[in-house]
Structure formats: C-alpha cells, structure tokens
Amino acid sequence: AQSVTQLDSQVPVFEEAPVELRCNYSSSVSVYLFWYVQYPNQGLQLLLKYLSGSTLVKGINGFEAEFNKSQTSFHLRKPSVHISDTAEYFCAVSRSMKTSYDKVIFGPGTSLSVIP
Amino acid sequence: DSGVTQTPKHLITATGQRVTLRCSPRSGDLSVYWYQQSLDQGLQFLIQYYNGEERAKGNILERFSAQQFPDLHSELNLSSLELGDSALYFCASSVDRTGRPSGANVLTFGAGSRLTVL
DSSP states (O other): OOEEEOSOSEEEEETTSOEEEOOEEEOSSOEEEEEEEEOTTSOEEEEEEEOSSOSEEEOGGGOEEEEETTTTEEEEEESSOOGGGOEEEEEEEEEOOSSOOOOOEEOOOEEEEEEO | OOSOEEEOSEEEEOTTOOEEEEEEOOTTOOEEEEEEEETTTEEEEEEEEETTEEEEEOSOOTTEEEEEOTTSOEEEEEOSOOGGGOEEEEEEEEOOOTTOSSOOOOOEEOOOEEEEEO
C-alpha cells in the first residue's frame, strides 16, 4: 500500500523568502504524485502533478516540485513566498495504472504561515 | 467555484442520529471520492465510486455507507453518530474515463460539509 509522509507539520517563513515543503512517499509500484493546497475554509485544489517525464514539475502560483525516485521524495518549492500563500499544503500519491481507478492517498499536511 | 457541489455546508446534530451528505460531481466526471478531514486524523480516504460502482474502500466505518446514483451524484450516509465523527467531509470528482493512457486521478474537490455532533 502507498503512504505519504510530510515531515514538517508547520513551516513559518518570512514574506519574499524561499520555502521548501518536504514530502516522502512509500510504494512498491510506480506512482503519480500530487501537491494540493487548501486555503482557509475552502476545499483542496491542485497545485501541480507528476505523471511521467521531466522530474521537475511547475505548477500554479509559482510553485514547483522535483520528483526524486531514488529518494522517494517530491518536495515542493517556491523561490519567493507571498502572504497569500498562507495555507495548508498536502502531498498525495496514487498508483500508476492504465485505468484510473486507483484511490489517492494524502499526507498529513503542512501548514505554511507567511510572516509579513 | 470548482464545479463540485456539496450540501449541506454545515450540519449540527446529536449523538445517535443519522445524516446524509450529498455531492454532485463536476460535469463530465464519472468518479466520486469521499474524504474525512479531522484535526487528529488528517485527510482520510473513505470510499470511491466510478459510474455507479464501488471501486475502492478506505477507512470507512461500518456505520457509514455511500452510493452513487445513475445521474452520478453521490450520497454519504452516517448513522449512529458519535462525537468523534465531527469533521469536514469532502467530496471530490475526477474524469476517470476507461482507456485513458494516463490513469492519473486529478481530483476536483467540493467546499466540504462540516458536521458537528453534540
């Protein structure tokens, strides 16, 4: 079974500073990887996804993530954060399958707080 | 607006009661997923339906049940409610068309139904 670990439950960072949110996964088969963001009092929305190909994936709002198969990691980065990036960030994994019936498993989340 | 509609937005009820949460997926999406989000458990996968059929089951209690109807909307039924069932319940949908070359489930989430059990 797949699982996702997000090592940091809370990450405070000053505005305009860079940030990295860490994600590690466990799976015995090939996977798809995702980052979702949840703003206060809202549902989750997709930031970016890795399906195959280039290991560096760019998403919305200036975020990017790098897939590292040997380290089973998919860390999320942004070179300069804004106040509006304050939110909960979830890493997620699903098995890579020809048909897309597989469930998506989420990590526990990392709360990013951007300090003015 | 994500296109996934969940009702009700808020629900307050008492222990031992039964409630039904409803979800209408985004137009064209055939799969519906239910997740429970609580402070201590995080985002837990409950169950997945594809075109009316159950496809995967997660940590769903026996007191909970779900179904997906022919018009693709889904309902999550929670019975014999306990204090610990208080949580945000999210529905998500994805396209999931058979034969897609990439089987990635990109989920579109609704705004959630907040259940408070007193």
